Amino acid sequence: MYVVGECRLRALLKERKLSQAELGRRTGYSRSQIGHWINDRNKVGVMGLDKARTIADVLGLESPYDLYEWTRKAPDKATSE
Incomplete structure (x- = not known):
C-alpha cells in the first residue's frame, strides 16, 4: 500500500527555472491553484490525475505520479483480512 506525500511541484519548478505563473500559462491552471497544490500541507489538495498528467507533460515527467x-x-491487518 502506498500513501501520497508532499507535492514535489515547488522543487520541480525550481529545477526547471519556471515560475508558478509560467506553469499556469502553459497549462491553463491559475497561479493560485498551482500555489494551493504546492503549499497544501494536509494533502487535501492532491490534484486530480487529469491535471497531474497535464502538468507532468509540461514539466517533461514520465509519470504524473512523479509530482508527489x-x-x-x-x-x-483489519483491511487485509
Whole structure:
C-alpha cells in the first residue's frame, strides 16, 4: 500500500527555472491553484490525475505520479483480512 506525500511541484519548478505563473500559462491552471497544490500541507489538495498528467507533460515527467513523494505502508491487518 502506498500513501501520497508532499507535492514535489515547488522543487520541480525550481529545477526547471519556471515560475508558478509560467506553469499556469502553459497549462491553463491559475497561479493560485498551482500555489494551493504546492503549499497544501494536509494533502487535501492532491490534484486530480487529469491535471497531474497535464502538468507532468509540461514539466517533461514520465509519470504524473512523479509530482508527489510516495511512502510505502504496510497494510493494516483489519483491511487485509
